[in-house]
């Protein structure tokens with residue numbers, strides 16, 4: 304046995320152990336290393352197929368709908384049934400529990416089969432595409448102005464765009480913040496925002512290091528009337544983006 308093959312088998316065994324403990328990214332890394340050490344080694348592509356399907360299933364569309372396209376590794380706009388079928392067959396062969404001895408193969412195989420059941424049926428596919436389009440349309444994200452620390456909610460398609468802060472009027476890059484700071488009961492307030500339809504405007508306090516904490520010596524931080532009344536409280540505000548500022 305040559306040394307490359309021995310090394311590849313060692314790496315693959317680590318990848319297999321990591322898969323058993325559901326460390327998907329770790330498992331993928333070692334499967335790729337094994338494949339690089341010995342491209343003809345059996346098993347690395349089977350582990351990679353499992354990991355890719357499970358990772359796709361862990362990222363549902365706006366946390367509510369499994370992304371069948373991602374599970375079959377095709378683009379969400381894919382209308383090419385032949386391509387979808389090809390991906391289904393390729394993954395089905397790699398994942399079939401009779402052929403794939405690795406942990407979680409049966410789970411990944413079922414996901415691929417379910418994805419195919421939806422996307423191969425024109426009626427189900429149309430229903431699913433409609434649901435996903437609705438989710439994407441109503442989805443939003445929260446972002447924080449890096450200058451005055453006001454928080455804003457924008458439609459999801461503005462993520463990554465250049466936005467203008469409706470408080471300090473400086474432009475900033477609309478990066479999504481993963482979770483909102485906790486609300487403090489009794490400190491919510493509603494406010495009509497000039498930028499859009501009257502919508503909720505909620506005040507909440509933050510920890511001293513939170514993204515919404517307002518530095519006292521920043522003149523922009525308290526330029527909004529409502530905000531200055533509340534001193535160093537941060538604000539949450541729904542806004543409308545102004546692109547291309």
Ligand SMILES: [Zn+2]
Pocket residue numbers: 448449450451452453468469470471472473523
């Ligand atoms: Zn600002």
